[in-house]
Amino acid sequence: MDYTIGNIAPIILLPFAAFVINAFIVKKVPKFAVGLGCITMFASFCYACRVFKDFVFVTYSADYYVHKVFTWFDLGLINGKPFNVDMGIYLDNMSAVLLLMVTGCALIIHIFSTFYMEHDARFGSFFVYLSLFTAAMIGLVLSENLLSVFVFWELMGFCSYSLIGFYYEKEGAGNASMKAFMTTRVGDVFFLVGILAIWSTIGSTSFVDIYAAIASGAFNDLTVVGIPLVTFSAISIFLGTIGKSAQFPLQVWLPDAMWGPTPCSALIHAATMVAAGVYLSLRMYPLMEAGGITTVIAYIGGITAFGAATIALIQTDIKAVLAYSTISQLGYMVLGIGVGAYNAAFMHLITHAVFKACLFLSAGSVIHSLHDHHTDGHVQEMPRMGGLRKKMPFTFIAMLCCTFAIAGFPFFSGFVSKDRILGDALLQALDHKTMIAPAVLGFIAALLTAFYMFRMMFLTFYGEPRDKELYEHTDVETLSWNRNVPLLILTVFTLGFWYSGSLTGQGLVKFPGVEHKEWFSTLIKKPDVEKFTKYKREAWGSTDSRDQFFEKAHYDANHGMTEAQAHHAHHVHHIGAIMSIIIAFFGFFIAYMMYIKKAWSPGWWSSKLSPWYRALQSKYFFDDLYIKVIIQKGLLGMNNFLAWIDMGIYDRYIVDGTEVINRFAYRVSNWFDNKIVDTVGVDGTGASVRLFNVVLRTIQSGKIQFYFMILVVVLVSYIWTLV
Amino acid sequence: MISLPSFLAISFILFVSGLVVMIAKKNIIAILLGVELILNSAALNFAAYTRFVNQNLDGHIMSLFIIIIAAAEAAVGLAIVIRFFQIRESIHIDDATQLLQ
């Protein structure tokens, strides 16, 4: 398993090359550009499969990794040490799995886009952005250091900006894209601070060096602005996650991101953009742990999961429901990081990516079919849908499976991952009082998730069509390769056993005769920082020499815990799993009663809880707070004030005011000259000046006679001197 | 009675008159008249000196050349005046101030 540039680099270089080539040819041959984008994506996926196979089937060790660096640029020697800025590849089990997920989802989204965007005027351009977006995400996954992560991180920000603003003739798209970029950039700036803090302390941003530094205590006793450096950098980097993964309080951009075309929403919400934030936090998990901010992370995750789920309750736009559900699920992942469920959080990242991609693509399929002939636009509002399962049965099945997955029904992937997070949260809550709140919020959010997802399903696919005309115009879904095949593939992977190795997940009910193989939970585990201290950096192209101290096959069923602890944990996990199954069914039941049976009226609830309902409608006033108060009142007001000070006061009065001083000085000196000098009687100065003035003026008269006179005078004076 | 100082006095008066004419008059032709007067005073001085001091004819030759040059000067000067008049419709000296510009 000796990886060289030829094995890994194509994964990122192929989509990137597609981007570069397509950027130039897309205007001439859009069809070819689309084909190129898809083919390169497929090739990239194949390479990722190979990497995945090597990591998963050859070794079980969670510690094994491939690390290759080359110098990007260097600045010569600093205090005798060379200062190199490195780029390179860091590939371990987590990256391998994530790579597969990213390339796989991206490939499927590419294929679906050929269906969805077919009639768009800028069919080709869309694929240019898609290629770059995917390349950036792949680059981020492959990165070996934080700086390189930041580079791709920002590139993704740029791509999301372009894709959200894809329909640039709409004013709202402009607002949304700008909002997305700026909000994530708030996080990015802090991320950069964190990078700088680490970089300037240990002279490198490589993951390996950071782990080694944590293990060797290089961060100890250092402080930045009063807080320990390790905490400072952990918070800063986690703020990057908050921005990118739309956590509270920077969640405002993600719902607006649906201004982009639906496949791009799928890409942003599932595979790339938001996953990057969680991935970063997972990578930097040792740092977060060392910084002691896991409680904060858990609280933020819990609040996000709960808050976004509540907002999703009342959304009527199908994509908005999905957007808030994304935020909520991301909250789960962050909660998982906070409660130490490293493995489960990552697993939820993967499972969520699959079912959320499927949900968005299904929603896209629905929206694409519903064409309003009056406004010549697609319909996204659920109040105008209803009964669509007869028109598009295949989409319905796909979406239903995904809804089961996200709601955490047994046998589906969401159950496997989410319930392990909740189980760990419960475990933490039992041990520490402070962790009770996040766990409770997590469980309530699970209930709400099941409810609003089924609400969406029922409103869309069940009941009577509420907009008859629209319903009549909708064509019956016919199977097509680029619409249903992607959905089918994703649907298959919403099943739980792909991830857990057992049919139910959790390893609780073992399928008879099948060996117990929880590949996921054994492959991915917290990096053991102690192991990295021994490591010497390897240059690009050199062969691995780490085989001697990294065992390739290693499996620890208890995850490093003692037998008693493991037993306790298993026990709590059982309780958590049962609780969440009950909760999921309860959520389903409420939705059923409200929207199918119509036994309980949603209107009654909303009128009963009207203040809260209003708060939900305005998304807890975050948009108002940020845009109206902070930006419009605060920032713009201050800007205008400053600009007015700058040009209106400072420039006009202080800088140009020196002219007044000059004029005053002139007047004073003039007065002095006239009144003092003249009246005192020293008339000579002024008079001579005036005379001189007269003389000069006369000399320049151009009159020949005057010149002649001068000549005579000069002649005479010459004569006088002679005589 | 007829001695060198008396000739010099006459010449002096002619010279001063010429000078006054040149400066006081604003008419270009009048200024040329002043120039003629001054040239004459000079020529008269040559003739007088050569008669009273060294008694040869060199002064005469000099005076002769002065007359010749005066004639040439008058011809060219008047031509310029006429040309100037054609252009400016004036022979006022203050109109000839191209040197100022």
Added chain:
Amino acid sequence: MNGSSNLLNWILWMPIIGVLGVLFIPKAKENLIRFWSLFNTVISLAISVVLYMKFDQTVPGMQAFFNVDYMWIKQFNIHYHLGIDGISLPMILLTSLLFTICILSSWTIKKSVKGYFALFLFLQGSIYGVFLSLDFFLFYVFWEVMLIPMFFLIGIWGGENREYAAVKFFLYTFFGSILMLVGMIALYHASAGTDLGVNTFDILALSGGKFQSLNMELFGYTFSFSKLFFVFMFIGFAIKVPVFPFHTWLPHAHVQAPTAISVVLAGVLLKMGTYGFLRIAFPIFPAASVYFANCIAWLGLVNIIYGALCAMAQSDVKKLIAYSSVSHMGFVMLGLAAMSIQGMNGAVLQMFNHGTSTAMLFLLIGILYERSHHRWIIRPDGTKGFGGLYTQLPKYTIIFIIAMFASMGLPGLSGFISEALIFLGIFEFNKTITVLALFGLLIGAAYLLWMFKRMFFGEVIEECKAYTDVNAREVLYMSPLCVAVILFGIWPSPVLNIMKASVGQLVSLMSQF
């Protein structure tokens, strides 16, 4: 001294030859004048490329190979001394590139073509002079001479308020120059008292902290010679940068100047200020610079934040970009104040990168102005000045996006690496400033994106429907900058390699104090 060393003479006097050529071409032959000027700048560019090829990247100081040194005024020991090192070479390359591009962008100048191009080439020559001089007196001469063409170029070919802007620019800079002159003469007189033994203007001889222990009496107080005159020099250069509070000439000058002049102003002229720090103020007064480093850093921070906030309030595109220059030059000041390898390298790189990205923005605004004849994002009466340009001008928009994101420091484009290096440098120096300066980065993105949103998104407004997309000439002169911005964003080594030895030498000098 061997044959090739005349390269510096050639590059310095080539534009002056160009000026003479322009003066000999009859006024009516406008195209001949344009092509001649273009030809001339292309030759300058070619010479700079030759310089780059022959440049030895491992030598830290002045490259002896290129050195030119003649006695100029013997009585005062003034030399005609030219030299080049890793700090001036990027600036020379930038100047050559931008002037070639600006000649192309000035193709549409209608008013008095001959005078314009003559002055423009003259400006180029004087700027080369500033970047190449190693004698303080010569430096000062070029520094002042540069004002003259600039004054006329703004004052004659500028916008409606051009005289005011030109006079303001002139007086501001002149004020700084006078302080610099005082400092220069003081140095000259003080130099005999040091180990040099003679009065000299030679920058290299003066540098190295020779005046550290000198004191002088002024108005009955005792001042440290180096601190006092460092402040003088600082103000002189700071006006050019411009550092808050000496920045108010810049918005006026930029807004009023014609496009090419704005490009030169932002792209090259502002760098002369920071170049002055690197070449003169820091090496000659290293102790004083270290003493004032904190002060410089805070001023840089104010520049960043204040410039960015003011930019956000502008409704005139060009003024907005002008304030963004103030903000970006603040980053350079931060990098200089850090006085570490990373910070200084970042600062020099930022000087180069800001030159390319801001030049792009100004050129693009100029292109737009040729179509619209106004620059309002929002007119004073509240209506939109531009709208939906994305739909109307797709190619233009793509170039604009590249320029805009380069300017806000998107990774993969040139601004990022320099800013990251600057931040790395300043983080070790002062962490509070770093955290605050990063907000400048945030606001920097905000005002550019907000401007972009208001101008490019949405429906095409009626007025914009007549605009045509960029033509071949415009694409021709934008493309080298696009390539530079992307190339140096992905692969900064070509620029970093030429500067790092020289910068390292400067930093090791500073670190002794």
Added chain:
Amino acid sequence: MFDNFIFLSSAALAIGGALSVVVSTNLMHSCIYLLMSLIGVSGLYVTLSADFLAATQLVVYVGGVVILMLFAIMLTAGSDNKTVNRFGIVKIPPMGNLKTYIMSLLTAGVMGCSVLKMIMNINQTTKLGELPPYSTTVEQIGTLLVTDHVLAFEISSVLLLGALVGAAVIARPRLENEVTK
């Protein structure tokens, strides 16, 4: 006695003519006064026994230059009706006013004083009658012109030719196409 008479009358004519040129306000008149003055000067030449000079004076000046002047005056007649120049400033009258006279007299006074001072220093008091009489000078002048002063003679001929051609070229009215150019 006869010499004295000729000298006195010639001197009176020359001085009177010159002063009349100064005070006259009519250009035509002052030209005639100049004629008188020139005739007086030629009379003075006679008293100095420079008969060839006197004749030349009469022929060239009286017969040539003054006539030329008169023609010029007549050619430029009617030129002085404009009292304002092109800058809008009221012009000084062509024949001068008090201010110009004062200025000229001041200048002339200064000049005259210095010249007078030099004249005062001359103590050559020989009377005309005490000098050896001259024979006719024509033959000697002719000899001198082609021997000692032949170069100046030739140059003056060239000068005269040049003046002739130059005057003709300058005074020639421009053709229409030349004027527009």
